[in-house]
Amino acid sequence: xxxxxxxxxxxxxxxxxxxxxxxxxxxxxxxxxxxxxxxxxxxxxxxxxxxxxxxxxxxxxxxxxxxxxxxxxxxxxxxxxxxxxxxxxxxxxxxxxxxxxxxxxxxxxxxxxxxxxxxxxxxxxxxxxxxxxxxxxxxxxxxxxxxxxxxxxxxxxxxxxxxxxxxxxxxxxxxxxxxxxxxxxxxxxxxxxxxxxxxxxxxxxxxx
Amino acid sequence: xxxxxxxxxxxxxxxxxxxxxxxxxxxxxxxxxxxxxxxxxxxxxxxxxxxxxxxxxxxxxxxxxxxxxxxxxxxxxxxxxxxxxxxxxxxxxxxxxxxxxxxxxxxxxxxxxxxxxxxxxxxxxxxxxxxxxxxxxxxxxxxxxxxxxxxxxxxxxxxxxxxxxxxxxxxxxxxxxxxxxxxxxxxxxxxxxxxxxxxxxxxxxxxx
Numbered sequence: 416x417x418x419x420x421x422x423x424x425x426x427x428x429x430x431x432x433x434x435x436x437x438x439x440x441x442x443x444x445x446x447x448x449x450x451x452x453x454x455x456x457x458x459x460x461x462x463x464x465x466x467x468x469x470x471x472x473x474x475x476x477x478x479x480x481x482x483x484x485x486x487x488x489x490x491x492x493x494x495x496x497x498x499x500x501x502x503x504x505x506x507x508x509x510x511x512x513x514x515x516x517x518x519x520x521x522x523x524x525x526x527x528x529x530x531x532x533x534x535x536x537x538x539x540x541x542x543x544x545x546x547x548x549x550x551x552x553x554x555x556x557x558x559x560x561x562x563x564x565x566x567x568x569x570x571x572x573x574x575x576x577x578x579x580x581x582x583x584x585x586x587x588x589x590x591x592x593x594x595x596x597x598x599x600x601x602x603x604x605x606x607x608x609x610x611x612x613x614x615x616x617x618x619x620x621x622x623x
Numbered sequence: 624x625x626x627x628x629x630x631x632x633x634x635x636x637x638x639x640x641x642x643x644x645x646x647x648x649x650x651x652x653x654x655x656x657x658x659x660x661x662x663x664x665x666x667x668x669x670x671x672x673x674x675x676x677x678x679x680x681x682x683x684x685x686x687x688x689x690x691x692x693x694x695x696x697x698x699x700x701x702x703x704x705x706x707x708x709x710x711x712x713x714x715x716x717x718x719x720x721x722x723x724x725x726x727x728x729x730x731x732x733x734x735x736x737x738x739x740x741x742x743x744x745x746x747x748x749x750x751x752x753x754x755x756x757x758x759x760x761x762x763x764x765x766x767x768x769x770x771x772x773x774x775x776x777x778x779x780x781x782x783x784x785x786x787x788x789x790x791x792x793x794x795x796x797x798x799x800x801x802x803x804x805x806x807x808x809x810x811x812x813x814x815x816x817x818x819x820x821x822x823x824x825x826x827x828x829x830x831x
Contacts, residue, residue, distance in 0.1 A: 430822040494825045508720035513817065518801040522818050562828055587824040589817060593726040603824040607815065609721065609797060610730050613771065614638040616795040616811040617702045620770055
């Protein structure tokens with residue numbers, strides 16, 4: 416697989432395909448055509464065939480894809496055939512909600528560390544985790560070989576914390592803060608900002 | 624403006640442009656070239672020029688765009704030249720975090736209603752709001768002419784709640800639950816699932 420050649424926009428669609436295929440498998444389906452999958456995902460069959468063609472052939476023309484083979488291949492492509500340990504930094508409402516989020520466990524994600532600097536939070540229990548002090552963050556992340564962090568702290572602490580995380584070995588950051596992070600290009604960053612998602616929908620709303 | 628003709632993928636980029644332009648304005652800049660804007664946003668100048676061309680000309684070739692004109696126009700296109708009232712349904716950790724989120728106030732979003740069905744939460748104070756019982760949700764939403772809802776409740780209650788919201792007049796839903804919602808096509812839905820964002824990043828991570 417030649418990673419460099421696959422456009423990021425294609426990579427972004429693969430988790431959606433995988434999620435849809437998992438739902439189909441749960442419903443007892445065994446094979447799927449690109450037309451069916453496209454219909455469920457909300458894209459075109461041509462798009463799906465083109466996206467999958469980057470990774471070689473998954474099915475014969477006309478007979479459709481085996482859902483299980485496709486799931487297995489997509490998991491392999493996305494490096495999901497293993498468990499990824501993830502640290503949450505910020506144990507406020509959002510950090511606690513994410514730590515307890517039910518949707519991670521069976522999808523290859525293990526939230527294993529939770530940090531804060533506030534005395535009233537450090538040492539408290541959130542789900543199965545105890546909130547640790549950010550003072551030990553770098554060491555804890557290195558000792559646990561964690562590569563992924565979720566940032567849920569105030570925006571003004573985001574950049575310095577992200578810098579520290581990268582020094583400690585973090586390679587991917589899911590950024591829930593309002594801050595735009597400047598990090599080395601080899602570090603993956605995804606910014607989750609509810610405002611941007613809301614603004615896109617507002618375009619379609621006509622005021623009565 | 625002929626809404627139907629603008630691809631959704633273009634609409635999705637406009638909030639990013641707007642956010643970047645606002646940052647530039649704060650830094651004291653007055654004009655911006657498509658090359659500069661592209662560099663900040665992380666896309667190409669041709670892309671930006673093409674996206675903006677859907678809405679007519681914003682600047683003269685070679686002299687760049689006026690940042691203030693561009694901000695004003697984008698706000699108008701995205702219907703942000705007014706305040707949108709939003710209801711949060713689910714007053715758990717995530718719902719409370721969103722209700723208190725600092726990033727809404729100055730970006731045209733007014734979280735004005737917060738609902739839950741749990742006796743221990745109904746009547747409690749979250750920021751400036753009192754948690755209301757979902758029993759009065761439909762009436763409260765109609766009385767306040769709210770068109771946008773944020774869903775932060777357990778996945779198994781998501782579909783029935785969304786159905787009720789749509790009957791009450793909700794036209795856009797930001798869905799933080801793990802559930803995939805089936806709603807009339809005229810209702811806008813955005814699904815925020817941290818797993819999909821994490822999975823995309825995992826593609827780029829190579830295990831040591």
